[in-house]
Amino acid sequence: MVHSLKTIEWKDNKVVMIDQTKLPNDLVFVEYDDYQDVANAIKTMVVRGAPAIGVSGAFGMALAVLHSNAQTKDDLIKDLEEAKKILIETRPTAINLMWGLEKIMQVALKGSDVSETKQSVIDTAKKMADEDVQTNMTMGKLGSELFDDNDTIMTHCNAGALATVAYGTALGVIRAAKESGKKVKVIATETRPVQQGSRLTAFELKHDGIDVSLIPDTAVGYSMAKGLVNKVIVGADRILRTGHVFNKIGTYQIATMAKQHGIPFFIAAPLSTFDMKSNPEDVVIEQRNASEVTGIGDKKTAPDGINVINPAFDMTPPELISGIITEKGIAKPPFEESIKKLFEENSNS
Numbered sequence: 498m499v500h501s502l503k504t505i506e507w508k509d510n511k512v513v514m515i516d517q518t519k520l521p522n523d524l525v526f527v528e529y530d531d532y533q534d535v536a537n538a539i540k541t542m543v544v545r546g547a548p549a550i551g552v553s554g555a556f557g558m559a560l561a562v563l564h565s566n567a568q569t570k571d572d573l574i575k576d577l578e579e580a581k582k583i584l585i586e587t588r589p590t591a592i593n594l595m596w597g598l599e600k601i602m603q604v605a606l607k608g609s610d611v612s613e614t615k616q617s618v619i620d621t622a623k624k625m626a627d628e629d630v631q632t633n634m635t636m637g638k639l640g641s642e643l644f645d646d647n648d649t650i651m652t653h654c655n656a657g658a659l660a661t662v663a664y665g666t667a668l669g670v671i672r673a674a675k676e677s678g679k680k681v682k683v684i685a686t687e688t689r690p691v692q693q694g695s696r697l698t699a700f701e702l703k704h705d706g707i708d709v710s711l712i713p714d715t716a717v718g719y720s721m722a723k724g725l726v727n728k729v730i731v732g733a734d735r736i737l738r739t740g741h742v743f744n745k746i747g748t749y750q751i752a753t754m755a756k757q758h759g760i761p762f763f764i765a766a767p768l769s770t771f772d773m774k775s776n777p778e779d780v781v782i783e784q785r786n787a788s789e790v791t792g793i794g795d796k797k798t799a800p801d802g803i804n805v806i807n808p809a810f811d812m813t814p815p816e817l818i819s820g821i822i823t824e825k826g827i828a829k830p831p832f833e834e835s836i837k838k839l840f841e842e843n844s845n846s
């Protein structure tokens with residue numbers, strides 16, 4: 498098995514995470530025992546990636562119950578509602594955060610008394626973390642069938658172990674392809690402005706011994722036109738019932754370029770990334786600080802006072818997507834039908 502990093506863990510009643518802002522230079526673990534610190538870690542991208550922030554949100558709720566002084570179940574629920582409000586306000590686009598928080602609320606509402614509710618919230622959050630790894634491994638195995646020996650696969654941002662609890666979604670599929678004996682190479686885009694591709698994907702694949710080459714975002718067209726890429730796989734922050742995919746800014750232009758060159762473009766994401774209710778115009782695209790664009794690290798690379806547009810995500814329409822890999826199967830076009838089927842078939846599981 499290919500080893501991968503453990504991004505988030507519940508240890509001795511604390512949440513332990515890799516501080517992703519320090520990568521690739523330092524592999525530092527941080528510990529939190531206050532949910533407000535977990536919220537801050539999500540906001541400042543100490544932890545990032547849709548499934549990782551879903552589980553972090555759930556662990557934040559576990560810290561909230563652990564340190565609550567509530568004497569009644571109603572007061573405990575009030576404390577949890579307050580924690581949920583603070584955690585949800587951190588990042589708006591990835592649906593997994595909302596999914597994680599709501600799952601915990603549902604469990605808490607069913608609790609019979611304070612102590613039983615506290616324990617079931619903590620147990621559920623831990624279970625969600627364990628299940629995330631299993632989900633990724635199942636998705637990886639299913640998705641690996643779409644990849645062939647000697648494929649060179651382009652990926653964008655980081656949909657790896659660092660974006661989940663471990664193993665990864667898109668990078669999990671690549672890991673599984675390698676584990677099944679196929680020789681695969683990866684081309685990772687740098688992913689400006691936060692550089693998840695160079696700081697995280699290149700770090701994690703190199704750490705795990707997977708062949709990876711880094712390109713600037715501007716070299717996507719060049720790489721495809723030169724025949725350096727056979728397939729593309731990325732993760733997702735939110736997938737609508739129509740197959741519209743919200744993912745890291747730049748995904749849309751890569752998908753468009755892949756279509757132009759006849760290169761299959763795949764998404765890998767768990768069912769917890771699907772939002773079956775919203776329409777494209779309902780989804781809030783996070784706008785991040787201008788300083789991410791006007792500098793690299795501490796170095797200023799743009800004039801003072803320049804206007805900046807810095808959306809963190811974009812939307813890729815279904816007609817550019819060849820398949821959506823989930824832990825319950827692969828949805829193929831037409832997506833409205835295949836996604837509906839995936840959910841109907843798994844409504845009782």
Ligand code: MRU
Nearest residue numbers: 545546547654656660732733745
């Ligand atoms: O802003 P980030 O780093 O949280 O964005 C992450 C991405 O867009 C990933 O590609 C996505 O969450 C899929 S992660 C498995």
